[in-house]
Amino acid sequence: MTAKILLVDDEAHILQVLSLKLRNAGFDIVTAVDGEEAYELACQSVPDLIITDFQMPYMTGLELCCALKQNEATAEVPIIMLTARGYALDADDLASCNIKQVLSKPFSPKQIVALVSQQLQGMTHDGGTKGHSEAA
Amino acid sequence: MKAGRTASLVLLSVTTTFIVALEACLSFVKPLSAMSETMHLVVIGAVTCAGMSLLLIPAGIALDRSMARLRQYVERTTQDESDSAYYGPRWLQPITQSLLSAIEQFRTRERTLRNQIRDLEIRHRVTEVEQQQIKAVLNSLSDGVIVTDPFNEIVMANETAAEALQFALDGSIHQPIEVVIGDERIRQLISERRDSSNFSDHHVIDHEVAVGEGDARHVKMYDIALSCVENHKKEVGGVVTILHDRTRERELAQRETDFVSKASHELRTPLSSIRAYVEMLVDGEASDEKSRDEFYRIIQAETDRLGRLIDNMLNISRIEAGIVQIDRQQVDMKSLIKRAAETIEPQAREKDMTVLTKLAPVGLTVEGDPDMLYQVILNLLSNAVKYTPESGRVTISADSDNLTRSVLVSVADTGLGIPPDALPRLFEKFYRVENYKRVAKGTGLGLSLCKHIVETVHYGQIGIESKLGMGSRFWFSVPMRYAGVQEAA
Numbered sequence: 001m002t003a004k005i006l007l008v009d010d011e012a013h014i015l016q017v018l019s020l021k022l023r024n025a026g027f028d029i030v031t032a033v034d035g036e037e038a039y040e041l042a043c044q045s046v047p048d049l050i051i052t053d054f055q056m057p058y059m060t061g062l063e064l065c066c067a068l069k070q071n072e073a074t075a076e077v078p079i080i081m082l083t084a085r086g087y088a089l090d091a092d093d094l095a096s097c098n099i100k101q102v103l104s105k106p107f108s109p110k111q112i113v114a115l116v117s118q119q120l121q122g123m124t125h126d127g128g129t130k131g132h133s134e135a136a
Numbered sequence: 137m138k139a140g141r142t143a144s145l146v147l148l149s150v151t152t153t154f155i156v157a158l159e160a161c162l163s164f165v166k167p168l169s170a171m172s173e174t175m176h177l178v179v180i181g182a183v184t185c186a187g188m189s190l191l192l193i194p195a196g197i198a199l200d201r202s203m204a205r206l207r208q209y210v211e212r213t214t215q216d217e218s219d220s221a222y223y224g225p226r227w228l229q230p231i232t233q234s235l236l237s238a239i240e241q242f243r244t245r246e247r248t249l250r251n252q253i254r255d256l257e258i259r260h261r262v263t264e265v266e267q268q269q270i271k272a273v274l275n276s277l278s279d280g281v282i283v284t285d286p287f288n289e290i291v292m293a294n295e296t297a298a299e300a301l302q303f304a305l306d307g308s309i310h311q312p313i314e315v316v317i318g319d320e321r322i323r324q325l326i327s328e329r330r331d332s333s334n335f336s337d338h339h340v341i342d343h344e345v346a347v348g349e350g351d352a353r354h355v356k357m358y359d360i361a362l363s364c365v366e367n368h369k370k371e372v373g374g375v376v377t378i379l380h381d382r383t384r385e386r387e388l389a390q391r392e393t394d395f396v397s398k399a400s401h402e403l404r405t406p407l408s409s410i411r412a413y414v415e416m417l418v419d420g421e422a423s424d425e426k427s428r429d430e431f432y433r434i435i436q437a438e439t440d441r442l443g444r445l446i447d448n449m450l451n452i453s454r455i456e457a458g459i460v461q462i463d464r465q466q467v468d469m470k471s472l473i474k475r476a477a478e479t480i481e482p483q484a485r486e487k488d489m490t491v492l493t494k495l496a497p498v499g500l501t502v503e504g505d506p507d508m509l510y511q512v513i514l515n516l517l518s519n520a521v522k523y524t525p526e527s528g529r530v531t532i533s534a535d536s537d538n539l540t541r542s543v544l545v546s547v548a549d550t551g552l553g554i555p556p557d558a559l560p561r562l563f564e565k566f567y568r569v570e571n572y573k574r575v576a577k578g579t580g581l582g583l584s585l586c587k588h589i590v591e592t593v594h595y596g597q598i599g600i601e602s603k604l605g606m607g608s609r610f611w612f613s614v615p616m617r618y619a620g621v622q623e624a625a
Contacts, residue, residue, distance in 0.1 A: 010573060013409040013434050017416060024421055055401060057570040084404035085397055106408035109415055 003120050004028040004045070008038040008052035008064065009082070018051065021109035022116065035059025039067050042074050049119055051112065054083035062089070065097035078119050082107065150191075151184065158183055202228055210235060280358075280379035283365070284326055286372055288313050300345060300356070300379050319345055322360065322377070329362040329375045338363045356383045398566040402445055402579060406438040413438075441577065448581040452565065455588040462505050462593055464618060469500040469509070469534055469543050476513040477532060480521055487526045491517070494533035500543045503618035508589045515582045516547040516610045522576035524551035524607075537613060542596065546611035554602040562600060563587040590614065 005027050009015050012033070019029045030047065032038035034056050042050065050068070054061040061081055068074040079098055083089065084105040094102065101115055158180055202225050209222050209232065222232050270292070274281050280297030284290055290308050298305040301317050308316045313323050321343060329339060340361045347356055359380040367373030413431045422428040454460040477493050484491045502509075513532070520530040528550040537544050554562065558569045566580040590596040590612045602608035 011405055011409065013438065014405075014412065016434075017409065017412040021412075021416065021421060057573045082408075084401040084408065105404040106411040109412050109421075110419070 002026060002028045003048040003116075004030065005116065006038060006042055006047040006050045006052075007031045008033075008035065008050065008056070008061070010034055010053065010056045014053070014082075017109060018112060021113060025113045025116075027116065035061065035064035035067075038064055042068060042077065043071060046073050047077060049078050049080065049116060051080045051082065051116070054081055054085060054089070062093055062097065065099055069097050080112070080115055080119065151188065154187055155180060155184060198225075206232060210239070213239060278381070280381075282317075282326075282377040282379075283374060284313060284330070284377070285374045286330065288327060288330065290316055291374060297377075297379055300347075300358070300381065302347065325360065325362055326375050326377055329364060329377075330372055333364060333372050335364050335366055356381060357386055358382065395565065398580075399449060402566060402581075403442065406442040406445070409438040410435050410442070441579070445579045445581065448579055448585050452581060452585050452588055455585075455592050460593065463507070464503060464505055467502050467504050467506045467509055469502060469545065469614075470495050472506065472510050472513055473532055473534055473545065476510060476517055479514060480517045483518070484521050484530065487521065487524075487528070489521060489524060489527065490529045491521075492529065492531040494531060496533075496535040498536050500534050500536055502543050502594075502614045502616050504594050504614055505589075508593060509614065512586045512589050512612060513545065513547075515586050516612075519578075519582065519610070520547050520549040520551065520608075522578070523572060524549045536616075540613065540615070541617065542613045542615045544611060544613045546609055548607060548609040550607045553604040553606050554600070554608055555604055559600065559602065563598070586612070594618070 005022055007015055007018050007022070007029060008031070009018075010033050015031045015033070019031055022029050030041055030045075032041050035052075036058050038050070038052065039059070041047075052061040052064055056064075059067070061083075065079050065081070068077060068079070075098070077098065078100045080101045080103060081089070081094075081099050082103050082105055089099075089102055093099075100119055103112070103115070162176070162179070205224050206228055209224065213236065222229070224232065274292065274294035275296075277294060277296060280300045281292070281294045282290065282297045282301075283292040289310055289312050291310075293305060293308055295305060298308070301319055301322065303316045303318070313326055317323050317326075322345075325339075325341070325343075338361050340359055343358050343360050344355045345358060346353060348354055359382055361378040361380070363376050364372050365374040365376060413435050416422055417428065417431055422431050451460070473493060473495065477491050480491060517530065517532060524530060530550075531548045532545070533548075534543060534545045536542070552572065552575070554569060555571070558567075561567045562569075563583050563586075565584045567584075568578060568580045587598050590598040594614045595618070596612055596614040598610075598612040600608060600610050
């Protein structure tokens with residue numbers, strides 16, 4: 001079964017290029033332009049992984065992650081955060097919101113594909129991400 | 137004493153000899169020898185007394201003179217303070233010597249005392265001046281200073297400290313810190329420092345002090361340095377506490393961090409698009425010609441966005457730093473407005489919008505930089521077109537304001553309007569109205585640059601009136617004559 005990835009970014013060009021890259025890599029892609037839309041989509045159909053931008057209108061990436069963590073259905077979905085901010089995110093925030101990776105913009109689409117594969121493999125092989133998130 | 141004893145002996149022997157001689161003479165005088173024993177004694181006594189008187193009167197007179205001379209000498213010496221020579225009888229010299237040395241001793245002692253008094257007066261005056269100097273220095277310091285004694289009582293403090301810790305400077309001297317200083321942490325620090333008896337290092341700590349009441353209540357950040365003062369016995373003579381206000385520094389540092397963070401975000405966003413699309417092209421992920429063309433177009437658009445962003449950032453920082461090149465000349469605002477309206481026309485037509493130009497039939501010339509003013513007009517027009525839905529209307533009008541001797545330009549649209557909470561922040565760097573981020577792309581720097589050009593470069597004014605859902609009206613005014621306004625500003 002193809003893994004389903006939810007892509008969230010308010011920059012249309014980023015959504016477009018990442019969708020294409022990940023589709024070409026064989027993933028099933030759903031996109032959202034802000035946190036609220038992403039939350040609704042994730043609740044409707046729980047994705048295997050979420051890639052979200054940090055800074056977005058209405059609801060930041062971090063707020064989205066925390067909201068997903070609160071919801072039982074989406075609590076265990078691993079998240080990759082993209083950020084264009086000049087400084088590192090708080091480690092506690094990352095751990096408490098199931099954020100597995102933080103990637104600074106500008107990023108390489110190839111690198112994203114590699115990270116996504118790594119995350120999804122980790123999940124199918126040993127369920128390690130689940131254990132890790134609970135420990136965190 | 138010796139002279140006195142000699143004189144008595146001489147007097148005694150002279151008297152005895154005189155009496156013996158008188159007795160011998162009387163024995164030869166017939167009528168007298170026939171006198172009775174008693175009469176004999178009376179005559180001898182009377183004659184002796186008369187003889188003695190004849191001897192003693194001149195001696196008494198001489199003594200009296202000597203005494204008067206001595207008195208005069210003593211008086212002269214005391215008054216004149218000059219060592220005049222003494223011409224008295226030799227036998228009085230021991231008395232004069234001891235009197236003179238006594239006078240000399242008193243004189244020396246008086247001189248010493250006078251010198252001491254003078255020294256004390258000078259020292260007192262110096263101390264007074266020093267105290268005034270210390271007071272002046274303390275009050276001109278931007279740092280707060282509090283000096284306390286070993287009993288934790290205030291010895292000295294300045295206005296800055298009084299203001300920072302909210303106590304009245306008058307009446308605080310010689311009062312215990314518990315009465316004067318409200319901040320418990322600072323009281324504790326002073327006591328700890330005093331008890332530590334550590335003279336070597338200056339203890340510096342960060343401390344926040346809450347000031348003001350009610351809505352005006354805010355926190356000020358201080359660096360507090362405490363050091364012990366040593367007294368003459370090498371013991372703790374007190375503590376000097378210095379309060380350095382770092383609130384403004386921290387605010388500026390925070391603002392700078394925010395700016396760098398925002399600028400970094402704004403620069404990285406187009407850059408990440410460019411990088412991703414270039415990588416896709418290089419890796420051959422764009423399967424057909426159409427996709428490739430689209431990728432090229434996106435890369436071009438994002439590169440332009442990056443370029444605009446950098447230009448705007450540089451322009452703002454140049455104006456802020458006061459190093460911008462200004463080409464000041466007579467500018468016809470009407471022609472600038474017409475040119476800007478023509479430039480924006482294609483964008484407006486794409487959205488089926490009308491751009492109306494209403495120019496007052498008077499001369500609208502200002503003294504300013506034409507390129508910069510054109511940038512302001514174009515920016516406001518471009519915003520109006522971007523944030524107004526299709527088939528809307530944008531009106532640019534210009535008129536002269538004779539009262540303020542300036543030209544007023546306004547750009548009104550039938551667009552989305554701006555939420556009231558966003559209005560005060562609209563001209564901030566990188567600020568963008570949340571709801572509009574999806575409507576159109578922008579750097580968040582356009583309006584900030586407009587404000588800088590109008591207010592900093594041209595001494596004009598810029599503002600906005602808007603109601604949510606009812607459109608917005610951006611306006612700016614630029615003085616016709618630059619020189620007068622510059623002087624007034």
